[in-house]
Amino acid sequence: MIIAIEGVDGAGKNTLTGRLVARLTDSGRSVATLAYPRYAAEPLGPAMRGLLGGDARLAPLAALPRATAMMFALDRAASRPELDALTDANDVVILDRYIASNAAYGAARLPAAERAGFPAWVADLELGSLALPAPDLQVLLRVPVAKARAGAAARAGDDPARPLDAFEADGGLQERCARMYEDLAARNWISPWLIVDRDSAVGIIEGWLGALLR
Ligand SMILES: Nc1ncnc2c1ncn2[C@@H]1O[C@H](COP(=O)(O)OP(=O)(O)OP(=O)(O)O)[C@@H](O)[C@H]1O
């Protein structure tokens, strides 16, 4: 079973993933995780890091939301053998971001008139052409954007190796992403969604998984 954790930058997806792994492992489930984008995977990882980090050589590509989204999608396509192996070997695979990140961020980077149609373009590309598996459950970790941004800024302050990237530094983009996520979750885009906050997330997701894995 594949669960995708989604939300704006700094929402707490990585933290939640760690807590879920601990809780599911304690209850005897086998769990694996994978985070997208896969920064360490050649050849796209360094390019995606450079693009998000504002590398001037990648500026022409970064300026094109569909081209950027294509890179993230191709990274997922290249991860397919790893994703399939993890899915086969475990009860649960938790993905820290997946296809919906492309739908939310790509749409949020487009002019308003092109935004509504973008999730369908992503679904055609990733589920259709690239034949990636739909997640069984998508979790929207809902945190006020200001709070998420404060967390991301604090993290950047604590860890010099983790400065704010171009998307994280753009408050308007984060607000539009949050609205896109609300829209995707409200219409259960590509699979069922669960909306949780930080305090109740682990218990609610565990409850859902208990029912799904029974
Ligand atoms: N439940 C929580 N309560 C308080 N602070 C939290 C919580 N979850 C995460 N944080 C803090 O918020 C910051 C961002 O958390 P985290 O790295 O898990 O977010 P993320 O959604 O994975 O970020 P990104 O998308 O930018 O990689 C960190 O400083 C973390 O300590």
Ligand SMILES: Cc1cn([C@H]2C[C@H](O)[C@@H](COP(=O)(O)O)O2)c(=O)[nH]c1=O
């Ligand atoms: C997977 C994926 C990611 N993005 C965006 C979302 C974030 O702003 C960055 C990744 O940052 P993180 O701190 O490593 O979570 O990339 C995207 O636009 N499309 C995607 O598919």
